[in-house]
Each structure stands twice: as structure tokens, then as C-alpha cells.
Amino acid sequence: MAAGRLTYEERRRIAEGLAAGLAYAEIARRLGRSTSTIVREVARNGGHHRYRANQAEQATRWRARRRPVPHAADLTAGPIAHPAASGGEPESVREFEERFAAMMTGTGIPAMMARVLVCLFAADTGGATAAELVARLRVSPASVSKAVGWLGERGLITRERRGRRERYLIDDHVWYQAWLASLHGMVLWARFTQQGAQLYGEGSPAGARLHTAGQFFRHLHRDMSQSAEHWRHTLAT
Incomplete structure (x- = not known):
């Protein structure tokens, strides 16, 4: 099975597969990639109906240039409690989270907001700080700030301040x-x-x-x- 970054040719074939109505697993099989790789690629770049090879290639290059270096305070924040730590299979959990985010994106939730929402769903505590979300999702603080703002406006998450830190929470209601x-x-x-x-x-x-x-x-x-x-x-x- 292939490893490493997706090439532009692979992204073009992903776009063609989506347009032809192929399942993620079938696209992955044809490319010799894991299904989770395809799900993650599509979810990060517009979702099933908006994925375009050119735009995905440009966005990937932009993210590579802008990927933040973790702040010292972020490195000490600790990881978000995760189901895999409680006995779940890490690969199956990651794949589910990627498919979950892709489903949300396909139903109208922007990709970044979907990733944050899934991250909070999957956390044992149902919450995380901005620093924890940045570290877990490997995105910029600005991306997390925009996502939690969007989710908060729609009542999908709440905020809780603990000392100098603010946590974003999702609950049963x-x-x-x-x-x-x-x-x-x-x-x-x-x-x-x-x-x-x-x-x-x-x-x-x-x-x-x-x-x-x-x-x-x-x-x-x-x-x-x-x-x-x-x-x-x-x-x-």
C-alpha cells in the first residue's frame, strides 16, 4: 500500500472517482491507498460534493507553508482524552472520525468546523482547550478560533473558563x-x-x-x- 503525500495525479483520480459515484474504499483500492487517507483528503478539501483536485493541491501546499510550530504552553497542555486510550483500536477510531467529519461536511457543515466537532465528540471529557485542538488537528490557532466561533453561534458547543484557559464543550443536550x-x-x-x-x-x-x-x-x-x-x-x- 502506498505511503507518503498524495500526488496531484492521485488527487485528480480521487475527483474523477467521486464524480463517478465511487465509494471511498473503491477509490482507495484503485490508488493503492488506505480508505482513511482518501476520507481525510476529501474532508479537508471541501467534502464529497466540493472536492476539486486543483484546489486540494493548492490548499495542501498552503497548509504545508503555514503549519504552526507548537507553542511551549501548547506542548504542556497534554493530549485530549481519546477513546483509543480506553481500549479502542486507534486505526479504526481514526478512520471513523474521518468518515464522521466527511459525513458532516457532506451535510453542510464546513470542513474545519466538522473536524473540531468530531474531535470534541470523541474526547472522553467532551471538551478541549484551543491549544489542545490546535495540537490534535495540526492546524493554526486562527482556524480553531474561527471554527469554535461558528459552532458556538449555532449552539453546537459551549464555553467554560478555567483560570486563564477557556474550554470548548459539547454535552448530551x-x-x-x-x-x-x-x-x-x-x-x-x-x-x-x-x-x-x-x-x-x-x-x-x-x-x-x-x-x-x-x-x-x-x-x-x-x-x-x-x-x-x-x-x-x-x-x-
């Missing part, structure tokens, strides 16, 4: 919190589409279109609110 955050988005969509319908007039094509959109978001908000309330009662029992 994360999807309930994220659901509530998305409810706010539904309210905004309903409000603005209704305002647009009134502005253009419901008798016009634009007004009618906006009115229909407003009805959709109002009904969606109602159904999502009922589901969230049902889940809250389920958690309380």
Missing part, C-alpha cells in the same frame, strides 16, 4: 440547544418574507412567492417548537 438556535433563524425568515410579501403585494409574483415562503417558515417554526418541547419533557422524565 447539544442537539436540543442547536435546535433552539435554529428556531430563531426560522423566526427571522418568517418575519422578513412576510415583510417582503406586504411590500411587493401578495397579488404580484414576488409578493406571492414571499408569502408562500413566509407560510412555510411559520409552519416549520411551529412544528420545530413542538418537537423541542417534546424532547425537553422526555429529558425531564
